[in-house]
Amino acid sequence: MSALVLPGAAVDPRELDGGEASLTGFLRSLPGVDRVGLEARTARLATRSLKHDTKRALIDVAISTMDLTTLEGADTPSRVRSLCARALRPDPADASVPHVAAVCVYPDLVATAVDALAGSGVLVAAVATAFPSGRASLAVKLADTGDAIDAGADEIDMVIDRGAFLSGHYGRVLEEIRAVKEVCGDVHLKVILETGELSTYDNVRRASWLALIAGADVIKTSTGKVSPAATHPVALVMLEAVRDFHLITGEPRGVKVAGGIRTTKDALRHLVLVNETLGADWLTPQRYRIGASGLLTDLLMQRQKLTTGVYGSADRITLD
Amino acid sequence: MSRYPIELGAPAWDYAPAPESRAVARLDVGMQGRLHIGGEWVDAADGATFATHSPATEEHLADVALAGAVDVDRAVAAARAALPAWSALPGAERAKHLFRLARMLQERAREFAVLETLDNGKPIRETRDFDVPTAAAHLFHHAGWADKLDWAGLGASPRPVGVVGAIIPWNFPLLMLAWKVAPALASGSTIVLKPAETTPLTALRFAELCQQADLPPGVVNVITGAGATGAALVRHPGIDKVAFTGSTAVGKDIQRALAGTGRRLTLELGGKAANIVFADAAIDQAIEGIVDGIFFNQGHVCCAGSRLLVEEPVHDLVVERLKRRLATLRLGDPLDKNTDVGAINSAAQLGRITALADAGEAEGAERWSPDCALPERGHWFPPTIFTGVSQSSRIAQEEIFGPVLSVLTFRTPEEAVTKANNTPYGLSAGIWTEKGSRILWLADRLRAGVVWANTFNRFDPSSPFGGMKDSGFGREGGRQGLLAYLEAASNDATGAGGGIDG
Structure with a gap:
């Protein structure tokens, strides 16, 4: 345990009992976030120049930390199998391209994905807990989670109850995450804050800490169904929470940015934020994820450009 | 983690060198190593020259003319000769000239940024994102003033002050030029400008x-x-x-020389700004502000937040965070787009910084720098923090003008004000707190020309900048800055001037 102490946070936050008063007191004692300063910092880091070997290395980091995602009402087993094929071999013409970290699907398609990815090293993540709104009873959420795990999911992406959070019922949010974590056991739990609905950076910081205290292995920005989603300032606030949690408890937790990341430039700027806030140690699939569907095509095009010297056509990149 | 088949180690990578091309500076072809007087390029009357070097590599960049008394005479005479026609031009016509200069500067921004970085040693990120754009902004702002002088506050038809002699420092050569040239030209005055000895190139360009x-x-x-x-x-x-920007010692000398002459004077001199961090501050952004406050431009900033005053409960937190942040600063080739900290401008300045830092250590303060390799050639000083600094220490009292931060503590807002004001200087101050009422309470009591709240080192042409006490007098920027270049129409008919303005 580091000697580092946040203002008002002398205790180990993991020992908070979940009582509303102590939890609220802790979350409100966290240092505020100054919007102007935060956005200036991310804007400046966006000017980092990433060329040549750096760009190639970071493109591979982006691919190998990717949760290749399909979360549509129109998803079918056939589409999921096709996505899994792409996850395993993103560029059929180039075996040096790493596989992605995981495929992310709805619970009913987990079995299909598990079957398609068996023994490959690509994990299966399932969204659960009445994704994306989270508007269901705890029993339904736990059943949803259990279903996905029974079907073989390696990771669960849950959503928090934003209504409870915004009305100040932090304890209820905490208990819900803890209950889901209990169902998960050693299955990796990613907790989606849906930052686009939390509105302020102060709320993002509090929700981040709340999820970390409750046992989230990874805190995740968004469902992808709400805009804005994974903006750079929001990502930085969450990275800072993970950094501070690590400094205080010694436990490394992860961050997943998801929603609206479509270009290589945007993805690489996210990686720069990680590098400058938590260090390159965090740029592994265990500690960092990028959730995306369309991004992979642009990453592969940029990667081909670095190899061949010319920009190809998107028509030459397989869609799924 | 047993379900985790992925066991990739952290990838080994670093930012690849991304140097800006030095060819755009046109050092070989475009550099006029002569004086610019009356629209012509002339050698010094006695043919004297001196050399300017790159602080980052000590490489010789160019030889430029060394002006003597005869050349000063010629330059002042040229400015005097140009004055009647220039001041008689309608304001809207002078505005067109200023707009054109501003646009041309924007169009050639990269060239000016690279040239400034070569001559000064500051990172290209700063010249590209701060120096050149802000200089252009000053020209644009004052272009807007040129036909609106009746609203400057001196009544109808104010007169230009006349011939301006401007001396600018080496820390922001192009920007300080714009701060003098823009209001002078808008007012209808003409100007003779002398850039600093170590950074003459962007002024010539x-x-x-x-x-x-x-x-x-x-x-x-x-x-x-x-x-x-x-x-x-x-x-x-x-x-x-x-109009002088530079050291307090030289400023005082100028003020003595001008006393009783009736000539007007504005001085923008040294500083030892307090950057005050309260326990309720937005800590992560405060850390960025502290870094910007003292390590921006290697601390070669008159308004640098060189004294960090931290409320005692968060002292350890702030110092630890600051050290973590400093470890990520990238020091090196100023032309590299990923460089955060560049070179010290001259060997003489490096000597001064080194001597004061050594004095701080000798006086018992604890010195810390991140583990960063300094280039073998050129003038370099690592970002440095001193903790355990007492108010009486030299590093808490004297302007260091380098990347050296002195950390002090306070217990109450009253003590913060007392300590912040306990300096001969009064140029700037910073306040970090989430409590708005406290910001206003402090701003009323801090004796500094500029007080930043939850930010630091922010400049805008519409915002007057200048100091109190040993930091000088007069303002630059905004309506207040423009007044230094104007006389009320009825002030006097003899043109004898209006004395020192404040």
Whole structure:
């Protein structure tokens, strides 16, 4: 345990009992976030120049930390199998391209994905807990989670109850995450804050800490169904929470940015934020994820450009 | 983690070198190593020259003319000769000239940024994102003023102050030039400008820009030289107003020289700003503000937040965070786009910083720098923090003008004000707190010309900048800055001037 102490946070936050008063007191004692300063910092880091070997290395980091995602009402087993094929071999013409970290699907398609990815090293993540709104009873959420795990999911992406959070019922949010974590056991739990609905950076910081205290292995920005989603300032606030949690408890937790990341430039700027806030140690699939569907095509095009010297056509990149 | 088949180690990578091309600076072809007087390029009367070097590599960049008393005479005479026609131009016409200069500067922003970085040693990120854009903004802002002088606050038809003698420092060569040239030209005054000895190149390039923009000859004259050149310029009887930015010692000398002459003077001198961090501050952003406050431009900033005053409960937190953040600063080739900290401008300045830092250590303060390799050639000093600094220590009292931060503590807002004001200087101060009422309470009590709240080192042409006490007098920017270049129409008919303005 580091000697580092946040203002008002002398205790180990993991020992908070979940009582509303102590939890609220802790979350409100966290240092505020100054919007102007935060956005200036991310804007400046966006000017980092990433060329040549750096760009190639970071493109591979982006691919190998990717949760290749399909979360549509129109998803079918056939589409999921096709996505899994792409996850395993993103560029059929180039075996040096790493596989992605995981495929992310709805619970009913987990079995299909598990079957398609068996023994490959690509994990299966399932969204659960009445994704994306989270508007269901705890029993339904736990059943949803259990279903996905029974079907073989390696990771669960849950959503928090934003209504409870915004009305100040932090304890209820905490208990819900803890209950889901209990169902998960050693299955990796990613907790989606849906930052686009939390509105302020102060709320993002509090929700981040709340999820970390409750046992989230990874805190995740968004469902992808709400805009804005994974903006750079929001990502930085969450990275800072993970950094501070690590400094205080010694436990490394992860961050997943998801929603609206479509270009290589945007993805690489996210990686720069990680590098400058938590260090390159965090740029592994265990500690960092990028959730995306369309991004992979642009990453592969940029990667081909670095190899061949010319920009190809998107028509030459397989869609799924 | 048993379900985790992925066991990739952290990938080994670093930012690949991303140097800006030095060819755009046109050092070989475009550099006029001569004086720009009356719209012409001339050698010094006695043919004297001096060399300017790159602080980052000590490489010789160019030889430039060393102006003597005869050249100062010629430059002042050229400015005097250009004055009647220039001041008689309708304001809207002068505005067109300023707009044209501003646009041309924007179009050639990369060239000016690279040239400034080569000559000064500061990172290209700063010249590209701060120095050049802010200089252009000052020209644009004052272009807007040129036909609206009736609303400057001096009544109808104010008169230009006349011939301005401007001496600018080496820390922001192009920006300080714009701060003097823009209001002078808007007011209808003409100017003789002397850039600093170690950074003459962007001023000469700006003179080239004036020529290409068809600015009437003699309106902007640039003479390069050393201290003696500046001393001759400020003492020249043909000058109506002196605008000086630089050290307090030289400022006082100029003020003594001008006393009783009726010539006007503005001085923007040194500083030892307090950056005050309260326990309820937005800590992560405060850390960024502290870093920007003292390590921006290697601390070669008169308004740098060189004294960090931290409320005691968060002292350890702030210092630890600061050290973590400093470890990520990238020091090195100023032309590399990923460099955060560049070179110290000169060997002399490096000597001063080194001596004061050693004095801080000798006085018992604890010195810390991140583990960063300094290039073998050139003038370099690592970002440095001193903790356990007492108010009486030299590093808490004297301006270091380098990347050295002194950390002190306070217990109450009253103590913060007392400590912040306990300095001969009064240029700037910073306040970090989430409590708005406290910001206003402090701003009323801090004796500094500029007080930043939850930010630091922010500049805007519409916002007046200047100091109190040993930091000088007069303002630059905004309506207040413009007044230094104007006289009320009824002030007097003899043109004898209005004394020192405040």
